[in-house]
Amino acid sequence: MLNRNSPISILSMNLRFLFIIVILISPVLSKGQGIRTKLEAEEADKQLRRLGQTERKVDVLIDLGTYYLNLPGELKTDLATAMNIREQAFALAGKIEYPKGIAKSMVLQGNIVRESGDKPKSTKMYEQAIAYATKMGLKDELAEAYSAMGYLFGNEGKDLDRKISYNEKSLALYRQTGNKLEEGNSLKNLGDYYNIKGQAAYAIKLMDTSLSVYKAIGFKELQGVYNNMCITNISLGNFSNALKYGLLAEKTAAQLSDTSLQRSSICNHLGLTYYYLRNDQKALDYWLEAKTIAEKYKDPGYMQTVIANVATILVRMKRFDEGITVLKEMVSKYPPTDVQMKLRIPYILFNTYYDIGQYAKAAPYFKVLMKFHRDLPNEDPNQIYLYRSIIRKLIHDKQYVAADGYLKAHEKQSIEQKNLLALSQLHRLWFDVDSALNKPWSAVAHYKTYKRLTDSIWNNEKNKQIAGLEIEFQTEKKDKDIALLNQKNQLQKVRIENEGRLRYMFIAGLFIAVLVVGLIYNRYRLKKQSNLVLEQKQAEINSQNELLRKILEEKEWLLREIHHRVKNNLQIVISLLNTQSAYLDNEDALVAIRNSQNRMHAMSLIHQKLYQSDNLAEIDMKWYIKELVEYMIECFGTARKIKFELITDEVKLDVAQAVPLGLILNEAISNAIKYAFPDDRKGNVRIAFVEMENNACKLSISDDGIGLPENFNPEDTESLGMSLMTGLTDQLNGKIDMWNDDGLTLEVSFVRHGEYQDAGV
Structure with missing residues (x-):
């Protein structure tokens, strides 16, 4: 019957809520510049006394005002101090005719008013800042205003879409101005928002790009990005990656002596990762550490999340009374104010009482869950957890026919959210229902699906450890x-x-x-x-x-x-x-590792095709070239920047020729992506592989990029890639040529082995 201690049955519903908490603290934590500590603020005060009526003084005033705005606790005195400093900055910027200072101070005013809770007034101020920055052609400041406007909107439905829209505008402007730090911040925030929206795979890509941008400029405070990568991978069920990024976040935060609320968030997500890895003691240890840090900041929302997690792990450790007591004490001390936590508390209590067989005590909480089920839209992501609770009760009450509709709705939402954990547990429930309804074949099918999904999830997690x-x-x-x-x-x-x-x-x-x-x-x-x-x-x-x-x-x-x-x-x-690349800071080493990975993938494709094919002697090069090019496009993320055209004949090669040809193609495509189109230029790459007379074959890779430098001699270069291509061509007993023709054209000619055809294979 139902697996009562499964990670899905109690805790999964807080993933989305946890990510919203991360978003709420991200405006404070995402900036990598300005005044961050009390010591820096005191130094800024001293600096202001020495500065005259200059643009530099305006900038320092704005940084100082932002510091007071971002102090924890949202005290009125801090907001008043921030507003007073902002007024000084605005007045001085107007006096010395400093447009950037005026625009920045307008955005800062909107931020202060927003923090005080006056959303309509802050909206008006942001609109004024947007209009002024647009009029003055201030792209950086316009991007900052768009980003600030995005914080006015919530994290659900149309509000989330508008938030994403404003941040995408901000990202485009930062890319135009070359502001790499804010480009990284925008990518990180968009990754957060798309994960909340349920597009976790796309969110991962955005965060990967954000990491690349940060590392390119030497930005060290990457714990926030690693933390978000951790929670996103949890939502995808990639627990080995989640653990990797969670530990990277913890390591980075420790190196930078980060004791902010973000450190509590990191511990919280590591605890969640260990929860899914079924290491209960480590999960409890991390959550208790997260609770200790969060208590210093007296943040009710975050305290609710962490304490609810502690209660959940106590329940799974069969310390039921402790878990229930902790949860009820949390409700009395930190009464929930948002829908997410109002739903989560009865969800945990209902499932806990069902775990220990106290169905009468679970009944009131089930009524609360049913009210949420009726009130929330069908497409609301929280419905998936309400469906599971309803199905569990229907199974207990032996109302198996009534459970069918909820099972189908549960399946639809699990697939839409790409939630493998939820989907696997759904099929386990479906097995119980079909077994009770005497549908043996359907029950077996659901059980097989449950085992396949479960094995897929946990095999991924064991790979790194073993x-x-x-x-x-x-x-x-x-x-x-x-x-x-x-x-x-x-x-x-x-x-x-x-x-x-x-x-x-x-x-x-x-x-x-x-x-x-x-x-x-x-x-x-x-x-x-x-x-x-x-x-x-x-x-x-x-x-x-x-x-x-x-x-x-x-x-x-x-x-x-x-x-x-x-x-x-x-x-x-x-x-x-x-895995090794995650612990390296040397860019050359990282590039070498990525190149090695690409080369090994080129060889791996050949063995994969041979394993799957009935013909163990030859490789279909048309299929192979298509698969390799698609991999390189995905690996380098160049789909929008570079268009690839493939012209390939139906040619089959043996392994001895397919491997070196695949490595040559890998090197040529890598060089085209890396060097042919600098400064975000767009272009085209044409790849042709054709068979000519007498078993001769010709591979041609051409682009319309910047081409080779003048007087370039391939034989004099020390490039590893060029040496590899030359050596691999010799291995094919072929010939390699390259020349400039509105870009670079590289051509490799060789004679295909014919013994397999002669033998009638």
Whole structure:
């Protein structure tokens, strides 16, 4: 029946709420410049006394006002101080005719008013700032105003869409001005918003881009991005990545001595990750640490989240009374004010009382959940958790037919949200319902889906932890497979020799039988005996032939399995390199690792195709080139910047030629993406692979980029990529040429091996 201690049954619904909490603290934490500490504020005060009526003084005043605005606690005295400093900045900027200072002070005024709770007034101020910045052509300040306007809107429905729209406008302007720091901030914020919207995969891409931008400018305060990457990967079910980014966030925060509320957020998300990894003690430890930090800031919303998590883990550790007590104390001390927490508390209590079989105590909380179910729109993401509670009660009440509609609605939302955890538990519930309704085939199908999804989720999480052992195991297994294959080949040779001996024996026996027939009295009996011997021999021959057929099938399976193992080993190495890159700060090393990953992926595709194909001798190059190009586009994120055109014939190559050709193509595409279109230029890359006469083949990669520098000599360059392409061309016994023609054209010609065709393969 229902798995009461599953991570989905109690905790999953707070993922979205946790991310909203991250968003609420992000305006304070996302900035990587300005005044951050009390010591810096005191130094700014001293600096103001020395500065005259200058633009620099306006900038320092705005930074100081922002510092007081961002102090924790939202005290009226701090807001009043911030507003007073803002008035000084605005007056001085107007006096010295400093448009940027005027625009910045207008945005700061809107921020202060927004923080005080006057949304209509702050909206008007932002609109004035937008109009002024537009009129004066101040793109940076206009972007800042758009970003600030976005904070006025909530994190649901049309409000979230408007927030995203304002931040996308802001991002476009920062890219135009080359403001990399704010570009990184905008990308990070958009990643947050798209994750709330349910587009976690796209959010990951935005955050990856944000990390690249931050690292390019040497920005060190990456704990916020890592923290958001952690929670986004949790929502995708990628717990190994979630743990990696959570630990990176913790490490970065410790290095920077970050003791802000964000540190509590990091501990909270690490606890959530360990919760899903079923390491209950570590989850509890991190959540208690998050609670200790959050208590210093007296933030009710965040305290509610952390304490609810503590209650949840206590319940799963079967400390039910402690969990219920902690949760009820939290409600009395920090009464929930938002819909998310008002829903989450009865959700936890209902499921907890059902876990311990106290159904009467669960009943009032179920009524609250049903009210939320009726009041919330069907498309609301929270409905998925309400569906699960309703289904659980219907199963307990044996109302299996009534559960069918909720199961289908649950499935629809799980698929839309790409929530593998929710989907796997849904099929487990469906198995219970179909079993009770005597639908064995449907029940089995749902159980298989549940196991497949569960195995997929947890296998992903184990990969990182057992990678070293897996490499050792796979290598040893590969050696054993090769030895077994050799042994099978020897056995096949011996049996073929035995078959020849049997054939000769049969001929000799038949000859003797013919001679004896005319000479011996019992000719008939001997003839009958000879026929019996003949039948026995034929049966043995048939048996041997069938055995040989099975051996050949086993050999083919072993060859396919070897390709599968090689592909897996390459993927493991790629994953290890990816993990290693997260701990490197040296850009050259990171580039080298990414290049190595691309090269190994080029080889991995070949072994993957051989494993999946019935033809173990040759690779379909049309398929291979298409797959490799799509991978490179996804890897470098150039779909909008560079258009690729593919012209490929139906050509098949053996592994010995496909591997070096794939590596040449990998290097050529990488060089085109990296160097052909600098400064965000757009362009086209044309890839052609055609077969000519006499088994000759030609690979051509051309672009309309900046081309090679004048007097460039490929033989004199020390480039690893160029050396690789030259060496790989020699391995093909081919010829490589390159020239400028409205861009760079690289051409590799070689003769295709023809022995497979000659052999009739």
